[in-house]
Structures are given as structure tokens and as C-alpha cells.
Amino acid sequence: MIKICKRKVTQSEAELLIREIKLTPNIIGYSLTEWMDAEHIIVAENEDGKMLGICLNYDFHEHWSKIAALFVFEEFRGKGIGKLLFYEAYKDAEIRHKNVYTISANRMVIKMMEDLNFLLFHSLLDLPTIVSQYRFNFYWHSLGWVVNFYRIKEIIRKSIVYTEHINFVYGIHLFKV
Incomplete structure (x- = not known):
């Protein structure tokens, strides 16, 4: 049985996530402080409370929430856990009256975005005009996200380790404009 819940992570869980996410090519990741401070984390657990996967989400504007990191531990992949986490994060944003923003290179996540009628685009420079009033917020958020010592190190490290272009x-989903 898989239980999906919204909760904070423990320090040992955050440390485990950081170690495991470092082994993936498509997730840059978040620092220990960011994991510990995050308010909107959706967790998949088994009946014993063991973490199977996680979806880190955070608000970057009064109208916007970002589905920032979707991760399922390797031994639990292929069981639909990622989909459960993504859909629950989406519902959580809707309940909190937030539009949703996300980025992914994972074909399954892109398929979920399509199934949920996200507006898809390939660059922030191509931000859909329907959200043009938030352009500065998206740019400011992205700049703040990348200008982070932890992420700068990971971007450099992963660009050396994983050489194929991703x-x-x-994707954005509007609940309100």
C-alpha cells in the first residue's frame, strides 16, 4: 500500500534525497537548507512509513507554485508513484489557489503535463503571452534559483559527468490569471 501525504522531511531524509538526486542527470537539486525549509512537500510512503518518492514544491509568487523536484527512488520506479506525487502536487496548488509552473526533460512528466493541459514551451524567452504580466516574476525566480552556490556546483559537476544535451x-497551468 502506498500512502501519499504532505509533510516536511526529516534531516536524514533530506540528506538521503540529496545523495540520490546527485546520481540523476535531469535534476539539479536543492540544498539541505532548502529541503528543511520547504513547506509544500508531497511524500509517497509505504505502510511502514518508508519514503518511496517525493515531490518538492514551493511558491515563488503570490499566484504561482513550482513543482520543482519529482523523484522516486530507483527500486520503486515503474509503479506509478511519480504520477501519484505529481498529481497530488498539482491538486495541492489548485487547493491553495496557485497557478503551476514546472520544468522537465522526463518524457513521463511531460506526458503528465500534457494530460493536465499545461501550456508547454521550450524557453522562458517563449513564455506564453497569457502570462506576460508575470514575465518579470519568472525571470527573477529563475535568476534567484540558478544563483545559488549549491546549484552552481551541481550544474558544473553534472555538465561534466553527463555530457549528452538535455x-x-x-509547462504552466493556470487556475487563475
């Missing part, structure tokens, strides 16, 4: 797809 095409990310951006």
Missing part, C-alpha cells in the same frame, strides 16, 4: 520542456 532538452527541457517548460
Whole structure:
């Protein structure tokens, strides 16, 4: 049985997530402080309370929430856990009256974005005009996200370790404009 809940992570869980996410090519990741401070984390657990996967979400504007990191531990992949986490994060944003923003290179996540009628685009420079009034907020958020010592180190490290070019797809879903 898989239980999906919204909760904070423990320090040992955050440390485990950081170690495991470092082994993936498509997630840059978040620092220990960011994991510990995060308010909107959706967790998949088994009946014993063991973490199977996680979806880190955070608000970057009064109208916007970002589905920032969707991760399922390797031994639990292929069981639909990622989909459960993504859909629950989406519902959580809707309940909190937030529009949703996400980025992914994972074909399954892109398929979920399509199934949920996200507007998809390939660059923040191509931000859909329907959200043009938030353009500055998206740019400011992205700049703040990348200008982080932890992420700068990971971007450099992963660009050396994983040399194939990755095409990310951006998605937004509007609940209100």
C-alpha cells in the first residue's frame, strides 16, 4: 500500500534525497537548507512509513507554485508513484489557489503535463503571452534559483559527468490569471 501525504522531511531524509538526486542527470537539486525549509512537500510512503518518492514544491509568487523536484527512488520506479506525487502536487496548488509552473526533460512528466493541459514551451524567452504580466516574476525566480552556490556546483559537476544535451520542456497551468 502506498500512502501519499504532505509533510516536511526529516534531516536524514533530506540528506538521503540529496545523495540520490546527485546520481540523476535531469535534476539539479536543492540544498539541505532548502529541503528543511520547504513547506509544500508531497511524500509517497509505504505502510511502514518508508519514503518511496517525493515531490518538492514551493511558491515563488503570490499566484504561482513550482513543482520543482519529482523523484522516486530507483527500486520503486515503474509503479506509478511519480504520477501519484505529481498529481497530488498539482491538486495541492489548485487547493491553495496557485497557478503551476514546472520544468522537465522526463518524457513521463511531460506526458503528465500534457494530460493536465499545461501550456508547454521550450524557453522562458517563449513564455506564453497569457502570462506576460508575470514575465518579470519568472525571470527573477529563475535568476534567484540558478544563483545559488549549491546549484552552481551541481550544474558544473553534472555538465561534466553527463555530457549528452538535455532538452527541457517548460509547462504552466493556470487556475487563475
